[in-house]
Amino acid sequence: MSNPLQLPPELEAALAGLTRTSRRGFLVGSGALAITLSLSAASGAKALAQAPVASAGPYPDPDFLQLDTWIVIHPDNTATFYVGKTDGGQGTGTAFRQMMCDELDIAYDKTRLVMGCTDITPDQGGSGGSTSVERDGRPMRRVAAEARRVLLELGGQHLATPVEMLAVANATIFVKSNPDRTVTYAELIGGKRFNIALTGSRVDLTTGKAAVKPVGDLRVVGRSHKRYDIPPKVDGSLRWAVDMKLPRMVHARNVRPPFAGATLQGIDETSVRDVPGFIRVISRGNYVAVICEREEQAIRAARQLKTQWQRPAAAPFPASSELFDYMRRATPTSTSEPLVEGDPDAAFKAAKHVIEAEFAVPFQGHSSIGPAHALADPSDGQMTIYTNDMKAYSHRTGVAKFLGMPREKVRVIYMDGPQVYGRTAADDAGFEAAFLAKELGRPVRMQWMRDEEAGWDTKGPAHVFKLRGALDEQGKPVALEYDACAADYNHLWYNEPDTVLIAQLMGLRPAQPAKGSTEAPTSMYAIANRRTTRRIVGLPLIWETPLRTGNLRDPNGPQVTFAFESFIDELAAAAKADPIQFRLDMLEQAKEDAVFRKSRSLAVVRAAAKAYGWDTRPSPNPRAAASRDKVLTGRGVAYTYRNNTIVAVIAEVEVNRETGRVWAKRLVCAHDCGLVINPECLHHTVECGMLHGLSRALWEEVQFDTEKVTSVNWASYPSLRHSDTPEAIDIVLVNGDPNPGRPDLAPYGAGECSHKPLIAAVANAVYDATGVRLRQAPFRSERVLAALRAQSI
Amino acid sequence: MSIVKLNVNGATHEVDVDPSTPLLYVLRNDLDLRGPRFGCGLGQCSVCTVIIGGAAVRSCITPVSSVHGEVTTLEGLSKNGRLHPLQEAWIEEQAAQCGYCQNGQIMTAKALLDRNPHPSDAEIREAMEGALCRCMTFYRVQAAIRRAAGGSKAPGEGK
Numbered sequence: 001m002s003n004p005l006q007l008p009p010e011l012e013a014a015l016a017g018l019t020r021t022s023r024r025g026f027l028v029g030s031g032a033l034a035i036t037l038s039l040s041a042a043s044g045a046k047a048l049a050q051a052p053v054a055s056a057g058p059y060p061d062p063d064f065l066q067l068d069t070w071i072v073i074h075p076d077n078t079a080t081f082y083v084g085k086t087d088g089g090q091g092t093g094t095a096f097r098q099m100m101c102d103e104l105d106i107a108y109d110k111t112r113l114v115m116g117c118t119d120i121t122p123d124q125g126g127s128g129g130s131t132s133v134e135r136d137g138r139p140m141r142r143v144a145a146e147a148r149r150v151l152l153e154l155g156g157q158h159l160a161t162p163v164e165m166l167a168v169a170n171a172t173i174f175v176k177s178n179p180d181r182t183v184t185y186a187e188l189i190g191g192k193r194f195n196i197a198l199t200g201s202r203v204d205l206t207t208g209k210a211a212v213k214p215v216g217d218l219r220v221v222g223r224s225h226k227r228y229d230i231p232p233k234v235d236g237s238l239r240w241a242v243d244m245k246l247p248r249m250v251h252a253r254n255v256r257p258p259f260a261g262a263t264l265q266g267i268d269e270t271s272v273r274d275v276p277g278f279i280r281v282i283s284r285g286n287y288v289a290v291i292c293e294r295e296e297q298a299i300r301a302a303r304q305l306k307t308q309w310q311r312p313a314a315a316p317f318p319a320s321s322e323l324f325d326y327m328r329r330a331t332p333t334s335t336s337e338p339l340v341e342g343d344p345d346a347a348f349k350a351a352k353h354v355i356e357a358e359f360a361v362p363f364q365g366h367s368s369i370g371p372a373h374a375l376a377d378p379s380d381g382q383m384t385i386y387t388n389d390m391k392a393y394s395h396r397t398g399v400a401k402f403l404g405m406p407r408e409k410v411r412v413i414y415m416d417g418p419q420v421y422g423r424t425a426a427d428d429a430g431f432e433a434a435f436l437a438k439e440l441g442r443p444v445r446m447q448w449m450r451d452e453e454a455g456w457d458t459k460g461p462a463h464v465f466k467l468r469g470a471l472d473e474q475g476k477p478v479a480l481e482y483d484a485c486a487a488d489y490n491h492l493w494y495n496e497p498d499t500v501l502i503a504q505l506m507g508l509r510p511a512q513p514a515k516g517s518t519e520a521p522t523s524m525y526a527i528a529n530r531r532t533t534r535r536i537v538g539l540p541l542i543w544e545t546p547l548r549t550g551n552l553r554d555p556n557g558p559q560v561t562f563a564f565e566s567f568i569d570e571l572a573a574a575a576k577a578d579p580i581q582f583r584l585d586m587l588e589q590a591k592e593d594a595v596f597r598k599s600r601s602l603a604v605v606r607a608a609a610k611a612y613g614w615d616t617r618p619s620p621n622p623r624a625a626a627s628r629d630k631v632l633t634g635r636g637v638a639y640t641y642r643n644n645t646i647v648a649v650i651a652e653v654e655v656n657r658e659t660g661r662v663w664a665k666r667l668v669c670a671h672d673c674g675l676v677i678n679p680e681c682l683h684h685t686v687e688c689g690m691l692h693g694l695s696r697a698l699w700e701e702v703q704f705d706t707e708k709v710t711s712v713n714w715a716s717y718p719s720l721r722h723s724d725t726p727e728a729i730d731i732v733l734v735n736g737d738p739n740p741g742r743p744d745l746a747p748y749g750a751g752e753c754s755h756k757p758l759i760a761a762v763a764n765a766v767y768d769a770t771g772v773r774l775r776q777a778p779f780r781s782e783r784v785l786a787a788l789r790a791q792s793i
Numbered sequence: 794m795s796i797v798k799l800n801v802n803g804a805t806h807e808v809d810v811d812p813s814t815p816l817l818y819v820l821r822n823d824l825d826l827r828g829p830r831f832g833c834g835l836g837q838c839s840v841c842t843v844i845i846g847g848a849a850v851r852s853c854i855t856p857v858s859s860v861h862g863e864v865t866t867l868e869g870l871s872k873n874g875r876l877h878p879l880q881e882a883w884i885e886e887q888a889a890q891c892g893y894c895q896n897g898q899i900m901t902a903k904a905l906l907d908r909n910p911h912p913s914d915a916e917i918r919e920a921m922e923g924a925l926c927r928c929m930t931f932y933r934v935q936a937a938i939r940r941a942a943g944g945s946k947a948p949g950e951g952k
Contacts, residue, residue, distance in 0.1 A: 089891030089928055226887060233892035234883040234899060235876060236828035236867035242893075243827045276794065276811065296811070296818045299834070369832055369840060369927040370893040418893035419928050450833040680887055684933065688890050691929030714837040714925060722921040725931040727914075 057408030058382055064122035064203045067150070067196040070143040071104070077171050077186035078110045083140055084124030084203070085132050086116040086390045088420040090751050091227045091681030092132040098677055099137050102220040103144035103212055105168040106185070113228075116392040116414025124203050126391035127420065128494075128551070130642065130749025133677055137747065139206035143198065146208025150196055154188040215675060215744050224680035229416065241415035244375040244386040246443040250279055251295040252436050253302035255288040256452060257505075259707040261312035261541045264288065271306035281305065282439050286544060287505035289436055291444065299449070315706040316541030323487070324360045324776075327464045332535035333489040334515050342529030347479035351470030355574050358466050359563035360776045361759070363459040363487070363702035366552055367717055370418030372425035372457070373447035376437035382409045383434055388417020389426040391494045398427075398495035399434045402503060410434075421692075421752075423494050423550030425457040428501040435502060451712035456501065458550030459702055461488035463518065465563035470529075475575030477586065479529040484560060488516030489538030492550040504544045513542055516549065519556045521564035522641050524601045526589035546709045547702070553689075554642055554752035558696055558759055562777060565638035565760035569619065569767065578616040579637050579764065580609050600646045600672050600734070605639050607734045608648035608670035619764070620771035631656050632793075633665075636764025638757035644748040645673040646734075649690060651761040655769045657793060660785025664694055664762055667726050669754055672734040675747040679733065686731050686754040693758025695720035699778050718780075797857050801826070802869030812858030816850075817841045819857045820866060828867025828896045832925070839897030839924040849904035867896045870903065879903055882941035890928030897924045902938045911942050 062069045062082070072080045081100050087093035093113050101108050114121055124136045148168065155173035156163040159181055167176050173188075175181040184190075200206035215221075232238035257264070264286045272278050277293035278301055290305055292298040318326040348354055374387040383405060389395045392414040400410040412430070420426060425448060433446040448456075463486050470479040490513035492499050498510045516536040539547055572582035583605055592598040608614075612635065624632045632655045639648040652666040671686050699718045703711040711717035735745075763774045772787050799806045801824060808823045815834075820826045820843070829852050832840030836851040843852045844865040870877035876884075879899050889895045898921070905912060905920040912920065917938050926934070 089889065091887075226884065227889075230884055230887060230889050230892070233889050233895060234867075234880045235871060236826065236896070238892075239827060240830075240893075242830060243821070245822075245825070294810075294814075294818070295822055296814045367927065368893075369838060369925060370830060371832075416892065419891045447831060450835060450837075684887055684890070684930075687932060688929045691931065692927075695929060713835055714833060719925060719927060720929055720931070722918045722924065722931050722935065725918070725935060729932055 055408045056406045059119035059408050059411040062120060062122045064206050065198045065200065067143060067147060067194040067198055067208065069122050070140070071100075071147045071194070073185045073189050075186050075190035077184045077190065078112070079104065079106055079171070079185070080112045080114060081140070081144075082114050082121040083136070084116065084122045084126070084393065085136055086127045086392060086414050086420070087229070088127060088390055090685040091678060092127070093229060094225055094227045094681060095133055095677040096137065096140055097228070098220045098223070098225055099141050100144040102218045103141050104148050104171070106171040108220055108225055110171060117411070118392050118396045119411040122203060123393045126389070126393055126414070128391060128422070130645070130751040130753070132749070132751070133747045134644070134749045135204050139200070139204055141212045142207040142210070145210040145212045146196065146198065147194065149208065149210035150194055151185050151188055155183050158183045158188060221675070221677050222679070224678055227681060233416070238416060241375070241386050241388045241417045242370060242373050242447070244415065244445070246375065246377055249375065249443040249445055250291050250293055250440065251298040252289050252291045252433065252444050252446045253298040254432065254446075254448065254452060255290065255302050255305055255307060256456060257286055257309055257544070259309065259311050260316035260545045260547075262286070262309035263312075265308040265310050268306035272301040272304050275301040275304060280440065282436055285506035287502050289432065291436060291440060311707070312541065314540060316545055317539040317547055317704065317706065319705050320362065320701070320703045323362065323462055324464050327462065327485055327487055327537050330537035332485075333538045334536045336534040339520065339532040340530065342479075344479045344481060344529040344531045347529035348468070348470050351478055352473045353471040353574055354468065355570060356466065356468040357567055357570055357773070357775060358464065359566060360465070361463045361559040361562060362777070363462045363547060364552065364696050364700040365454060365459050365702050365717065366419070366421060366424045366457045367454050367719065368418045368424055368457065371448040371450060371453035372429035373417075373445070374426070374430040374433040375443060375445045376430070376433035377443040378437040378441060379443070382411070383438065385410075385412045385430045385434055386415055387412060387426055387430045388415060388420060389430055389495070390420035394495040395427065395430055398497045398500065399431055402431055402497035402500070403434060403438055421553035422555065423458050423492055423552075425453060425501075427495050431500045432502050454712045454717050455709040456546045458492055458548050458552070460552035460555065460559070461486045461491070461516070461518070461549040463556070463559040463563070465560075467563060467567040469567060469571045471571060471575050475577055477527050477571050480527045481531045482521060482564065483533045484518045484563070485535050485537060486516060486518035486556065487539060488518060488536050488549045490514055490542040490549070491516040492548055501548070509543065517556070519560050521560050523564070523639065524590040524598050524641075525568070525583070525586035526591075527586065547704065553692065554756050557640070557642060557752065557756040558693055561638060561640045561756045562759035562763065565640065565757060566763050566773070566775065569636065569764040570773065573619050573767070576618045579619055580605060580614055581616055583637070583639055595644050597641060597646065601639065601641065604646045604670045604672050604734050605637075605648045607732045608637065608650050608668055611670060611730050611732045612650040612668040614650065619768040621768050624769050630658055632769040634765045634767065634769025636761050636766070636768055638760035638764060640757050642749070642753040642756055645671070645750060645753040647671050647753045647757060649754065649757045649761040651758070651765040653762060653765040653769060655766055655784065657770070657788055660781035660783070660788060662698060662762065662766060662779050662784055663724065664726050664765070666728045666730070667694070668730045668732075670732045670734050671750070671754060673748040673750040673753070674735060675745045676733055676735050677747055682733065682750055683731050685750055687729050689752065689754035690729070690758055691720060691725070693755040694724070694762065697759040697762040697777060697779060698724060699780060701778050799857070799860060799864060800862070801864045802866060808857070810857060812856065814857050816843070816852040816855045816857045816860055816864070820852060820864070826866050826868055830893060830896060832894065832897070837923070837925070838894070839901055840894050842897045842900040842924075844900055844904055847904065847907055849901045867899060870899070877903070879906070879937070879941040882937040886933050886937040886940060888930055888933040888937045890930050894924070894926045895930075898926065898930070898934045902934070902941070906938070906942055912938070
């Protein structure tokens with residue numbers, strides 16, 4: 001089949017398979033859909049996968065309560081699964097296929113998966129919060145089980161045999177007592193609709209009548225199927241969002257304000273008229289973009305365009321070197337109600353030993369390796385956006401609102417792209433491409449430049465923490481005060497039509513800035529008397545600022561866990577206790593909860609210690625401190641959980657006392673996320689999550705003066721490199737269910753948890769090696785060296 | 794604009810572009826190749842890497858008119874339908890996460906193995922230092938390079 005849209009092979013193959021089926025005849029015969037089929041390959045596929053519905057445009061919402069929306073059986077006895085998720089490279093697409101294959105009883109290699117195309121796949125929200133497998137895998141399993149149930153019923157009729165006497169293997173139903181009597185799924189329904197209604201008040205509650213299989217019966221789940229997306233990624237054949245091209249497509253680049261909060265005074269378009277291929281400058285409010293026929297022309301024109309800007313009356317923010325002082329003094333924009341357990345004041349008063357410490361983490365960026373990009377096609381009064389935005393569905397809704405178009409005339413086609421660990425600038429680039437395409441009436445491809453990505457992407461919020469703890473005479477922790485302050489006022493949510501960068505620059509504002517948030521630490525430690533306070537502060541400029549905050553991989557977890565697990569280590573050191581034993585003692589005293597976090601936490605911490613070969617002793621290592629070696633070695637642990645997933649990481653570090661360089665030589669991770677769908681995918685995700693955390697521990701820091709971000713490339717915003725890579729990484733999957741009464745083990749999210757404890761584990765290891773406590777991340781050589789010198793190490 | 798002749802992956806192409814155009818945009822937009830990608834435009838990240846005359850070259854800062862000699866891109870590594878040992882090792886080790894940077898990882902590794910078929914771990918780290926990855930796949934990438942170099946050491950066994 002010709003494919004004018006040049007879609008990626010998986011999607012292309014799925015569409016080709018669909019349109020070859022006899023279902024085409026069924027649907028073309030249904031009237032209005034014949035018109036839709038002629039529009040394009042993708043909208044044709046939508047028509048084939050869905051029941052016809054009346055709609056205000058060519059892209060009605062797929063009906064998640066129709067089995068046909070999720071699963072198509074082809075005449076060649078293969079299947080295509082349609083899910084409303086995206087895969088940022090953690091292998092969730094492979095996991096979805098495995099889960100659905102198991103329930104449908106079809107071989108993995110006989111299936112395909114289509115993700116995140118808003119007019120084809122049911123709205124499961126895209127990705128985020130490590131919920132892909134944990135929450136959104138459930139309806140996938142249930143609808144696949146329902147498809148199997150319906151096929152068995154059809155098979156029973158076909159074979160004139162009661163369903164109880166039938167079994168299925170590899171998409172073929174057979175009579176148990178006479179396995180030669182068979183009928184394939186394709187013979188029963190290949191190329192035809194199921195026409196089965198599902199139930200469920202929300203997409204994640206979608207279900208048919210069938211029950212999913214017990215875990216013990218799963219055969220595809222639990223195996224390390226190779227990711228289907230890797231071969232076309234290593235041979236260059238995959239077409240990514242960044243590769244999309246359309247006839248008459250032009251290239252756009254943004255021209256950003258040179259100072260935060262600047263007001264555009266004028267544009268001298270004559271300054272770029274001589275650029276070959278120049279088409280137009282498009283500007284509204286403080287948003288400016290140039291459009292040229294070719295990409296390098298647009299880059300040149302954006303650099304060459306003369307613009308005049310007026311600085312804001314007041315400095316938009318303090319310089320990064322003053323940030324933490326500013327945050328300490330700032331009046332909070334909001335303060336959470338204190339959480340108090342026991343009587344912390346009395347406990348502190350009566351305590352034998354009280355310590356306190358302050359911790360700080362700067363703004364850190366997504367800083368995607370591939371700057372934000374999108375292609376928008378405005379043809380025929382509709383709008384199609386090709387993007388790697390992990391939340392394709394809110395992207396569609398947001399763009400429709402922003403452009404004042406009916407949702408049914410806007411669709412988003414998710415394609416592979418660079419990392420999406422939360423609210424990235426992919427959101428912003430899609431809106432920009434769509435706006436420019438609508439203005440120009442031609443397909444517009446937008447890509448940000450490196451300085452724009454580093455300067456203007458959303459940031460993880462900076463934090464300052466104060467902790468205070470008390471030990472009794474036996475060195476047991478009896479009281480803990482935790483105070484978190486996050487520079488997170490006006491935290492951006494996803495794809496909001498009044499907060500994406502182009503909307504802000506055009507002067508749009510929501511009724512209220514978002515409050516922002518930070519968190520209490522997550523641990524199961526029993527400490528009887530606690531006070532937890534949290535406050536949010538804002539920088540002077542909250543709109544049109546490059547210091548925009550948004551979700552970045554477990555949005556506040558790495559910062560919070562750094563402070564909390566470092567301080568727990570400080571308490572252990574004050575108690576002269578082994579850091580792991582100190583934690584185990586507190587975990588032993590904890591109350592069990594509904595998901596067995598206590599038992600699972602104990603198992604995880606013990607497993608990490610065992611895998612590492614931990615020798616029980618307090619930190620710092622007395623031998624290291626006494627030595628005059630150039631390189632000191634230490635180990636540090638950090639434990640936490642995210643939702644239902646438990647993690648403990650042990651870092652072994654080398655600290656060079658002459659240069660201040662910290663190298664995490666070995667990382668050990670014990671990880672419990674319940675049922676494992678694909679062990680190898682999980683291993684790799686856990687491993688890369690840790691190394692991403694290590695990058696934030698050692699390198700990442702957004703720097704700025706009082707008017708702009710100055711860390712705008714890989715020299716000024718350094719990130720982890722090959723030379724920083726540990727020599728050894730050991731991962732233990734501690735996945736079991738301590739509840740014998742529970743019939744099934746659920747899978748929990750794994751995309752973020754191992755990322756969370758890394759800064760703390762490294763800081764604790766540096767303390768063990770040197771006796772010097774690092775309380776401000778990142779631990780770049782110069783900061784470490786200064787800390788070592790300050791304590792004459 | 795002027796006609797520039799390029800030899801890419803064994804085929805000759807003529808493109809009509811400004812001679813100062815970075816090679817990257819010609820490969821991507823005129824020849825529709827997808828291996829090399831835009832990462833920084835500054836020669837800092839390696840995402841745009843191609844091989845010219847045996848050397849790993851950052852195509853984002855290489856004017857197309859300065860290119861002399863055969864250009865090999867990621868697409869040109871496989872021969873007669875058979876993947877290059879590095880590509881096979883990449884699949885075996887499942888080295889990618891998102892994969893956006895993997896062109897730079899693979900092409901930089903190719904240039905390394907071409908001049909040093911059995912690099913030590915230290916040599917791998919040194920040669921790969923400029924190949925950035927924000928999913929942090931370095932550990933598996935190094936394992937894949939060792940595998941392609943003929944060692945089958947499991948991750949972490951190397952020195």
